[in-house]
Amino acid sequence: MLESLQYIYAPQIVNGLSIGVAVVLMALGLTIIFGLLDVINMSHGEFYAAGAFISVSLMAMGVSFWLCLLLVPLFLIPIGFAMERLLIQKVFHYKDRHILTLLLTFGVAMVLEDGYKIIWGANPIKPSAPISGASELLGVMFPNYRLFLMGFGALIIFSVWALIYKTQLGAIVRASAYDKDMSSSLGIPVKRVYALTFAFGVALAGIAGVLLAPIYSVFPTMGRDFILMAFSVVIVGGLGSIKGAVIAGILLTQLQSISSLFISPVWSDPLVFTVMVLVLMFKPTGLYGGMKNA
Amino acid sequence: MKKKFQTKKIALAVALSFGASLVLAQSGPIKIGVVTPLSGTYTPIGEQVKMGLDLAAKEINAAGGINGKKIDLIYEDEEANPAVATQKAEKLFQVEKVDFLTGTVNSGSTLAVGQLAERNNKLIATTVSFADSITADKCSPNVFRVNARAGMQSAALAAWVDKEIPKANIFFIGPDYEMGRSTVSAFKKASTEKGAKDVGEVFAPLDNKDYSPYFGQVRAAKPNVIYTSVAGNDTVRLFTQMDEYGVNKGVTIVGASGTVTSQNMGAIGKSANGFVTGVGYSPKLDNPANKKFVADFQKAYNKLPDLYGADSYGLLYFYKAAVEKAKSTETDKVRNAMNDLSWQTPQGTKKMRAGDHQAMQDMFAVRVENGEFNIVGRVPSDQAIGPDTCTRF
Numbered sequence: 001m002l003e004s005l006q007y008i009y010a011p012q013i014v015n016g017l018s019i020g021v022a023v024v025l026m027a028l029g030l031t032i033i034f035g036l037l038d039v040i041n042m043s044h045g046e047f048y049a050a051g052a053f054i055s056v057s058l059m060a061m062g063v064s065f066w067l068c069l070l071l072v073p074l075f076l077i078p079i080g081f082a083m084e085r086l087l088i089q090k091v092f093h094y095k096d097r098h099i100l101t102l103l104l105t106f107g108v109a110m111v112l113e114d115g116y117k118i119i120w121g122a123n124p125i126k127p128s129a130p131i132s133g134a135s136e137l138l139g140v141m142f143p144n145y146r147l148f149l150m151g152f153g154a155l156i157i158f159s160v161w162a163l164i165y166k167t168q169l170g171a172i173v174r175a176s177a178y179d180k181d182m183s184s185s186l187g188i189p190v191k192r193v194y195a196l197t198f199a200f201g202v203a204l205a206g207i208a209g210v211l212l213a214p215i216y217s218v219f220p221t222m223g224r225d226f227i228l229m230a231f232s233v234v235i236v237g238g239l240g241s242i243k244g245a246v247i248a249g250i251l252l253t254q255l256q257s258i259s260s261l262f263i264s265p266v267w268s269d270p271l272v273f274t275v276m277v278l279v280l281m282f283k284p285t286g287l288y289g290g291m292k293n294a
Numbered sequence: 295m296k297k298k299f300q301t302k303k304i305a306l307a308v309a310l311s312f313g314a315s316l317v318l319a320q321s322g323p324i325k326i327g328v329v330t331p332l333s334g335t336y337t338p339i340g341e342q343v344k345m346g347l348d349l350a351a352k353e354i355n356a357a358g359g360i361n362g363k364k365i366d367l368i369y370e371d372e373e374a375n376p377a378v379a380t381q382k383a384e385k386l387f388q389v390e391k392v393d394f395l396t397g398t399v400n401s402g403s404t405l406a407v408g409q410l411a412e413r414n415n416k417l418i419a420t421t422v423s424f425a426d427s428i429t430a431d432k433c434s435p436n437v438f439r440v441n442a443r444a445g446m447q448s449a450a451l452a453a454w455v456d457k458e459i460p461k462a463n464i465f466f467i468g469p470d471y472e473m474g475r476s477t478v479s480a481f482k483k484a485s486t487e488k489g490a491k492d493v494g495e496v497f498a499p500l501d502n503k504d505y506s507p508y509f510g511q512v513r514a515a516k517p518n519v520i521y522t523s524v525a526g527n528d529t530v531r532l533f534t535q536m537d538e539y540g541v542n543k544g545v546t547i548v549g550a551s552g553t554v555t556s557q558n559m560g561a562i563g564k565s566a567n568g569f570v571t572g573v574g575y576s577p578k579l580d581n582p583a584n585k586k587f588v589a590d591f592q593k594a595y596n597k598l599p600d601l602y603g604a605d606s607y608g609l610l611y612f613y614k615a616a617v618e619k620a621k622s623t624e625t626d627k628v629r630n631a632m633n634d635l636s637w638q639t640p641q642g643t644k645k646m647r648a649g650d651h652q653a654m655q656d657m658f659a660v661r662v663e664n665g666e667f668n669i670v671g672r673v674p675s676d677q678a679i680g681p682d683t684c685t686r687f
Contacts, residue, residue, distance in 0.1 A: 008510040011509075015509075016507065123557050124527040126562065134538070142539075257507045264497060266498075
């Protein structure tokens with residue numbers, strides 16, 4: 001009994017945690033773009049793939065992994081900025097904004113996915129992890145890179161939360177989201193704030209791509225991998241809430257991880273979506289709905 | 295009769311006016327239709343099929359053809375889609391009036407085109423499809439298979455495991471859909487019959503991103519052999535994650551032949567080392583026929599042949615031997631000639647089993663070592679073939 005607790009359950013929980021951090025990283029950009037801009041970004045997964053592909057190309061040119069973490073967002077911010085200005089803004093002011101932006105970003109996702117196939121080919125690419133080896137944790141071997149990912153991911157999540165809720169920049173962004181007319185009459189360049197917020201979400205997806213590529217490998221359809229899970233996390237956590245995303249992310253991945261010990265793994269996904277449906281039925285705003293209550 | 299004579303005369307005149315040789319115009323070529331994926335996911339397989347067939351046709355034509363007739367290959371793209379495959383096959387049977395048809399890759403396409411062949415009273419052969427059913431419960435008098443089926447691959451692998459690691463404790467990891475379930479159950483049956491112990495199994499969803507949640511179960515079962523039939527990018531993740539967690543330490547990883555391929559081997563990297571699988575062909579086979587085939591193939595295409603290329607190459611020699619034996623291209627005569635026919639291929643002698651139209655051949659166990667498949671064992675054809683379960687003819 002104690003043995004199974006130590007060798008099966010404990011590693012399973014720690015392991016689920018490392019997947020949870022990956023999912024929260026994906027959900028973070030999604031929830032910010034939704035919470036602040038009210039845009040459902042279906043191409044979020046493809047920007048995650050973009051981050052991974054760009055890092056693969058940079059590393060092939062000899063750039064170190066760590067520099068990639070810095071360079072990839074710099075590549076993606078202008079792309080995200082341009083996409084918001086040139087595409088999203090075009091349909092942003094219509095009444096059925098949700099449907100239009102959803103379709104628009106879905107189209108962008110398809111174009112990007114095929115673009116990756118043309119540029120990088122259909123075969124998977126596997127960048128090597130910058131940190132190798134494994135450490136013993138509770139008597140079980142645990143890969144060092146996953147441990148690093150948990151720590152570093154938590155750091156990113158905390159920084160983003162602090163940026164939005166504890167800085168003046170964050171206050172400007174939240175004010176623009178809350179009441180764009182009032183904000184712009186107070187001298188806030190609302191349009192630029194919107195575009196930059198979108199670009200920020202895209203850059204976060206890119207960073208997730210760089211970080212997760214050594215574990216999950218890189219290929220054109222990789223964007224679809226996390227997107228369903230990330231959407232569920234955003235919905236369960238409450239659209240736009242970072243705290244909600246973190247709690248829901250950890251909760252759902254633990255549910256998936258622990259349940260896969262007892263039921264066929266194929267059923268652990270439906271289990272997650274059942275939770276999502278239940279939340280939508282009984283608390284449509286999610287656990288921590290809205291940007292207003294952090 | 296008169297009309298036929300006139301057509302011949304016109305054909306002759308046309309042929310002569312274009313300066314074509316008299317022989318060609320008189321006998322007309324043997325037309326072989328090839329319905330194979332030239333676009334889409336299976337393009338790399340379709341390419342090998344085409345390269346193998348083209349090379350064999352060139353050789354046979356240069357040596358005087360079949361009964362003095364040249365082979366004419368007519369290609370159609372099936373896009374690995376059974377619906378498209380049947381359309382294209384219908385066109386080849388009805389419009390082009392092909393004598394024989396091959397090339398289908400997807401097992402669904404082979405089964406669908408097989409039914410069409412029955413209606414058109416023509417023969418087809420697959421050189422790629424693995425599904426056991428094609429020459430078992432869904433066998434057809436008009437369908438032949440010259441490549442090894444899935445069951446033969448597991449039999450070969452089980453024989454190798456039994457020899458190297460007797461009484462192995464095997465853990466099974468499969469993708470949760472038809473192919474994954476059937477390959478795992480086939481290997482489980484083949485290996486436990488030889489005395490191995492089944493210590494557990496896990497079926498992960500297709501396109502699973504993280505296998506680490508299942509490693510606890512794997513560790514708890516303490517296997518010394520892990521069998522897997524994941525494919526494509528799932529293999530990349532499973533193998534590199536097993537390496538990451540050290541699950542593969544002291545464990546021999548074996549699996550289906552499609553698990554590690556030239557497409558995903560690069561991404562798996564050193565984590566693929568030591569993987570053993572059962573196959574029907576390897577370019578490394580050490581016999582004169584294969585050495586010549588590999589050299590000619592490389593000269594023609596600057597590429598190594600894989601099992602699809604080799605089996606497609608061997609197919610035309612099978613058809614040649616059958617037509618020469620039958621002295622005809624008529625369906626019934628050729629079918630009779632094909633039954634129990636032995637012919638030479640790069641793998642050595644193959645024999646077409648009359649009872650289910652499944653070719654019998656020696657099988658090989660191969661191990662991945664630094665990006666190459668090295669042959670580590672050989673299983674004679676009679677031990678790998680398995681029982682004839684076809685009851686339709």
